[in-house]
Amino acid sequence: MAKRGEQKTIKVEGIEYLLQHPGLLESIRMRDRSKNEAGSLIEETIYRELMENVIFLKEGGKVDFEYFEENPGFTDVMKEAMEFVFK
Helix, strand or coil, X not given: CCCCCCEEEEEECCEEEEEECCCHHXXXXXXXXXXXXXXXXXXXXXXXXXXXXXXXXXXXXXXCHXXXXXXXXXXXXXXXXXXXXXX
């Protein structure tokens, strides 16, 4: 598992993203905040957590759902970020 502050650059659909690990404790909190009462992961919430805390544009700046309405690669970027933070 990556450690707090560790970074990884990925390229999806020609766009470079920077993944930055929020640290072990924060990654656990992110996952906990993204579960419903039954303990199932809520996709919208985990994706929002990743976009707020992990995924950045390589040239600087954040991404959000609106960004991905206009740019390709949402599923691939989310998959890379999930693997980077939670595996």
